[in-house]
Amino acid sequence: MAREQLNSAAYSWHAFAERQDLAAALAGHVAGRLTNAIAERGTALLAVSGGTTPAKFFASLSSIPIAWNKVTVTLVDERCVPASSPRSNAGLVAANLLQNAAAAARFVPLYQEAASIEDMSEADSRMLRSLPWPLDVVVLGMGTDGHTASFFPDADNLEKLLDPSSAKVVLPVHAASAGEPRLTLSLARIVRAGFLALHIEGEDKRKAFESAMASELRKPIRAVLDAAERPVEVFWAP
Numbered sequence: 664m665a666r667e668q669l670n671s672a673a674y675s676w677h678a679f680a681e682r683q684d685l686a687a688a689l690a691g692h693v694a695g696r697l698t699n700a701i702a703e704r705g706t707a708l709l710a711v712s713g714g715t716t717p718a719k720f721f722a723s724l725s726s727i728p729i730a731w732n733k734v735t736v737t738l739v740d741e742r743c744v745p746a747s748s749p750r751s752n753a754g755l756v757a758a759n760l761l762q763n764a765a766a767a768a769r770f771v772p773l774y775q776e777a778a779s780i781e782d783m784s785e786a787d788s789r790m791l792r793s794l795p796w797p798l799d800v801v802v803l804g805m806g807t808d809g810h811t812a813s814f815f816p817d818a819d820n821l822e823k824l825l826d827p828s829s830a831k832v833v834l835p836v837h838a839a840s841a842g843e844p845r846l847t848l849s850l851a852r853i854v855r856a857g858f859l860a861l862h863i864e865g866e867d868k869r870k871a872f873e874s875a876m877a878s879e880l881r882k883p884i885r886a887v888l889d890a891a892e893r894p895v896e897v898f899w900a901p
């Protein structure tokens with residue numbers, strides 16, 4: 664696939680005619696990376712995004728027979744709602760990914776009872792520190808505003824969210840465009856992943872991605888690509 668090099672942002676573009684073909688291909692890449700990680704270090708750490716895009720990919724990945732009992736799955740970000748909410752990314756992952764062969768994986772959510780989202784993010788950071796970092800695989804989504812994870816352009820702590828040297832694991836996010844308050848992995852944790860994929864679908868997101876790569880105004884997705892330790896693998900279908 665053509666590899667595009669833009670200034671300091673490196674990415675590879677994988678285009679598919681059908682969304683189902685993308686789902687199967689991305690699932691194959693992720694399963695392969697998880698299997699390699701298990702062979703190398705006896706375990707694998709996967710972080711996935713929520714939203715409306717990943718369901719087909721999750722379904723494809725869930726049925727691939729790898730050593731799921733050695734895989735820990737967590738979230739790139741989460742809305743501040745319980746798993747029972749239709750807005751919950753944990754609920755989306757439980758219903759679509761942690762099924763079939765992948766039901767044997769360990770899942771570590773981000774939402775937990777706490778007095779505030781700030782307390783929740785601190786508790787998450789303590790809980791997630793014991794995971795087998797670095798992430799072997801991260802699958803990001805993107806909004807047409809150029810946000811990824813919960814790095815929303817109007818977040819009140821965007822500079823802290825995008826700090827590549829942050830020691831934080833999970834951060835709270837307050838952004839009017841996000842809907843409810845969010846919890847997100849820090850950029851610093853995301854960009855060290857062994858395999859960093861961006862899964863986007865539709866013409867609007869293709870144009871938004873190209874605009875973010877060309878714009879002098881650094882959108883959050885561009886900050887991630889610039890800081891990533893390896894080229895980001897972009898998977899796109901119309």
Ligand SMILES: O=C(O)[C@H](O)[C@@H](O)[C@H](O)[C@H](O)COP(=O)(O)O
Nearest residue numbers: 712713714715716804805811812
């Ligand atoms: O919690 C979330 O919503 C995601 O983690 C977020 O970063 C998502 O990937 C983008 O907002 C795209 O969402 P869609 O797939 O719904 O377009």
